[in-house]
Amino acid sequence: MSQKTRFTKSALAVAVAIVSTQAWSAGFQLNEFSASGLGRAYSGEGAIADDAGNVSRNPALITMFDRPTFSGGAVFIDPKVDVTGRSVIGNDASQKNIAPTAWVPNLHFVAPINDQFGWGASMTSNFGLATEFNDGYAAGSMGGKTDLETLNLNLSGAYRLDTHWSFGLGFDAVYARAKIERYAGDLPQIIGASLPGMVRSGQLSAQQAAAIGAQAGGISRDTQIAYLKGDEWGFGWNAGILYELDKNNRYSFTYRSEVKVDFDGNYKSNLPTTLNPINAALGLGLPTGTGGSTTNGSLSLHLPEMWEVSGYNRVDPQWAIHYSLTYTSWSQFQELKATGDNGQTLFYKDESFKDAYRIALGTTYYMNDNWTFRAGIAFDDSPVPDKKRTISIPDQDRLWLSTGATYAFNKDASVDVGVSYMHGQKVKFTEGPYTFQSEGRAFLYGANFNYAF
Template identity: 45%
Template sequence: MDLMNKFLTKTLFASALTLCAGAANAAAFQLQEVTTSGLGRAYAGEAAIADNAGVVATNPALMTQFKRPEISMGGIWVNPGVNIEGEIGVPAVGYRVDAGYSDAISSKFLPNAYWIYPIDEKFSVGGGANVNYGLATEYNADYNAGLMGGTTDLTTINLNLSGAYRLDEHWSFGLGLDVVYAEAKLSRRVGGLAPLLNARLKMAGRSETILPTDFVTDLKGDDWGIGYNAGATYQINPNHRFGLAYHSKVKIKFDGTIENDLPAGLGGLTKHDGSVELNLPDYWEFSGYHQLTSNWAIHYSYKLTKWSRVQRLQAYTDSGVQVFDKTEHFGDTSRVAFGTTYDVNDKLTLRAGIAHDEGAAGRKSSISIPDTHRMWYSLGATYRFTPNLSVDLAYAYVHGKTRTFTEVENVRGISVEGRYKVRSQVNLYGLNLNYRF
């Protein structure tokens, strides 16, 4: 009986670490969706193209390309589809139940807002707000694999203030401050393990009954973090430009509460203060932009995200006692994108792009939101109502590589194993309004 108590108590904290599961439309839980114009070209050329004020989110050095103040506001609707086949159980006792599920990932709207103000011909300032990391999965309360796939909701809002300086006709440099607010909600339930646990309770002479919908973990927390971003552009001439951007890692320590529905004898926990540490990784992006004719341009990007630096996850009680210390197996990820832009006339611009985005989890994965390699296929357009007012529209289809994996919770000699086959895809719809003063 003591073994089962330790198993359930330890799981309270182990399950909190599934916040590092990967999203279907970006490596791990990083989000690409910062602008609608970028979405239309699969975010190819982001560090080198100066379409609108959204450059603040990628490369601040591009602000020197603007001669007049400009704002951009809008967002992207993320509509994912994830289908899971599999089972979960305790192999040591030959116990297994079905863990199939459809449409596990919740749809979300990712808003953004940016502004740029040129001070003079050399110096510009700007800022904005966007969602740069996030994930959202929500399984039914009675889902059999509720111990591994309950509700996981992580959102970060990045507030940015940047400045840029044009050194000469070729070089520009930018530097910005990122203030990040992160909020996390996570719950895990007993699910299909309830019959097994109730049988063990009965054998031990206990009168309590555990329901499949009982919470094993119910965690809520938030925190503020600070980072920075920097960038440079080299312009051969107005038709050919290269850009390099860097965004620093941001340390997040989720301070909040944790509780569950378990009996006191099985690790029951009323509201208790605690914290979980998590680092958002740093990344580099190199881009090129080339205007080949008066109305046709091509662009490309290579993005390297240092997920290998997110190797350790720790949880503490409010008294400072470490209750979990886990080593992850994330690897650095590369994203390669190619796109094109075509000006039909003074009113209409069309875009298209394709990209390959690596997953960070390697051999490890989780049904919280399975991480996998992805292919992007994007289309977009800008329509100018007047020379100063325009709207960006875009659509992207993201296809995730089918993954088969085993997810295991090993706790004090008890091994809970889930075997899954996951198919994923995402539809992205973007709209932004841009105005030049």
């Protein structure tokens, strides 16, 4: 296939995605399950047991608590993500602040049963994103409005084998709600500009070009070419092992399973149905037009499994270091494909994610009975291959710088606060008939209240 042929086909293609930029971890994974963890860049989470929030990361940590303990709070995400771009016909495809602010709440409870057994429960969000482009955005076929929210309800238990080994197992029920909107942008203009060349090259007959041109001429920038909304439950499990060398040195291994969410929702496209035969015959890759009517659509979303190795070493009565290496099997997320009741493809997006890692290092300073201070640094490896980067996921490697503190009112009640600055590298890429440059950063602020009964 010639370069010109590849260009003209991509110029006529619309890639529709249900995921987007701003989960504020690699891909669209969320780490924000506690303010104390935020303050140390979530380093050593599987081995630290300073509040009930850690149990959502490693259920084996339940055995570290000697009385019922509660923790609840939220992390506020304040991102700034700008996209600059241009279409092949010269139209500006830039927009600032494409990611809205967001709150990520968390609740945790741990209760020991006896010296060997205990249980815990938590409510967190492990995956999520939001992005908003204007309805008349030039590259609206690549980026529109996207919203994915998940709620993870976890119930777990733990068993202490001896003074060194503890084991934990948990069950996850994940509720996911998703909405996507995509718009025509300047795609009709690009189609019109590419038709004469396709006729000259023999890809289209004059009659086919006239039919496509007539259809494209009636499509405005803010025409909604794809809309999908749905919500569903998915289920998974998690497990953890804790090894205590002694009271000052702990190590852990944790695993969280893949969760498959099968969405059944409503699909609509304002593209005319008369365009569908041309789309199918020429393989243009357009979403299926419904002429503005609503039909059923289904899509499977694979939330990947995760492994984590963590360590905690109290090297001095007042100092500790902690560290983590996380490996996420993002290669399980290969495509987004929505199908109708009759099996027809409504839209398709090749993602081809690769497995990714996250490495974090932090330290804690135990000043006195009232004050604890912490800091951390982390690196998030992006799962998006360079050649697969899109405006819907202009994902990038990210660096975390974090700090935080805990103030204990007494032996029962305390408050955690944390703040992180996250910086993503600048990336340049081409998608279809558009070239883009994206750069993002974010501040994250968290607070939790803890109480031991």
